[in-house]
Amino acid sequence: MKENSVICRAVDIRKIYTRGKVAVEALRGVTVQIQRNDYISIMGPSGSGKSTLVHILSCLDSPTSGKYYFEDTLVSQYTDLELAKIRNKYVGFVFQNFSLLPRSTALDNVALPLVYGGVRKKEKIAKAADILRKIGLGDRMHHRPNEMSGGECQRVAIARALVNDPRIIFADEPTGNLDSVTGSEIMGIFDKLVEEGNTIVLVTHDANVAAHAKKIVKLKDGRIEDA
């Protein structure tokens, strides 16, 4: 995929879940475009479809209808294998609950995407260690998640999201499990990453967190509310 100022573009995305006999329409035609170095917050009450939208944007899920282009490539009908490859190479994730492998060290957690990218062992470790040092966890490399604070865990998760030099980083309530001081530290890291040229999409219902972003997208009942 070539360099382009538009990273991804969703056109009239719909997503219908069937829970038992009831069909739930989570997204009812969402069109959104994310450009390089964007810093976007997606806000909305629970049930508004913001998580669903992020899952589709981050290639964890496919839309029921509509077109989704990732770097000009239509990926909405991609297979699992192809989507996995995009997630691996071009997308970084940061989750509310950190989602680290509990029995692996910080270093191994950060290196995990490289494992699936088929990177050589030496290079893998060097790269992961490098990013951990940059993010200020040089002395925590061989610690396991239960030996680190919440803030440290989230920083490991950010390091993991960065390790493949992704085009775009999705952060789903990244400060939700942190106290306000640690939370603002984490937000500081995101701000800095955007300054360095990264592209970040935040999902949050915390207005203070959303305020860090340059642009806010509000969702309600599966549709984007007009700003």
Add this chain to the structure above:
Amino acid sequence: MRDIAERITLSFQTFKTHRMRSFLTTLGIIIGVTTVIAILSLIEGLNRSVAEQVRSIGSDLIFLQKYTWVSTGHSDLEKLAARPDLTPDDADALTALPSVEIAIPDADTRVTTLKYRDNEVTNPTVVGSDENYSYVNNHFVESGRDFSRDDVLHRRKVGIVGSYLATNLFPDESPVGKELMVEGHRIRIIGVFREKGSFLGQSMDNFILIPYPTHEKIFPRSTRSIYSRVYGGYSIDIKPVEGKIEQAKDEVTELMRRRHGLGFDEENDFELNTQQVLMDLYANITRVGFVAIVAIAGISLVVGGIGIMNIMLVSVAERTREIGIRKAVGASNQTILFQFLTESVILALIGGIIGIGIGLVLAEIISVVSPLKAAVSFWMVLLGFGFSASVGIFFGIYPARRAASLNPIEALRYE
């Protein structure tokens, strides 16, 4: 390849964190493979020693006898006993056949004891045959001399002893030149046979060979007991021309039917026994046991496999979040499938390797403490590997597919 190495490392990390569980999981496989290996190597040992011993009877010989070695179960004993005895003349007539190199009479009579001074052996066999006995049976004289034609023709009271008899009656001296009393007849020992070993636990060297006319004199037909009449009489040992054993069987049958004056519709009143008959009998007996063991082993491997499947399912449920994380950072369904499959195969293989080890040690121990001798073949080890790997794949595929098909979003939310 790097992928596989990675998966294997990953599997071992998982086992390390669940040592006890992994061990218990493989226990079924360990027991299954141990049983298979131990029993197979004992059966193989038994097979080999039986084959070797049966071969020592003379693999290329045909034994023309009154009775079959292998009873068919519905034989009319009286009818069998009424069959004509075979005679040394039969042997001469058979030797003239084109496919027969040589045929010799062979009469075996068991006596209760033979004594020499203070030493005695029990239940030795007194064999009556001729000067070609050693050649036909491929059993040669080690010290002293073999029979001459004259020894046989002149009905001399000479004998050649088997090595068991020699060492037990003459522990400190050479038997050659000594005299032995056989049923009241003084027999001079002229030679000692090379050791032949034992067959089915019985020494084949506990005998004395004397010329058959001498044997007939010592054991006249009238004094023979019913026992010796049934099992005694002459056997004709036939050595066919090399490679013509089947032809020899046909020619011998035809000639004997003629000599016994049998009509077209009459059954043979003699038997052609070969070592093949014994091998077939043995194979028949052991086949049942073999099938039973394969069945038992199969059951224990299935049980072991179910154990693996069970634990793998637990493992998948327990690691749902981990699977979600891995998928989020780029693991495809296929990658997850192979990761779990690798785990179950490695678990099964570890069980298999331990089972092979224990099985071999067990077989060795049984060899030492019991008369059974184990024989290990490479194919058994391969079989152990193959079995356990297949069990790992077969019972691992379902849990692995379950892991692979997990929805990453739901898996990430799983607590």
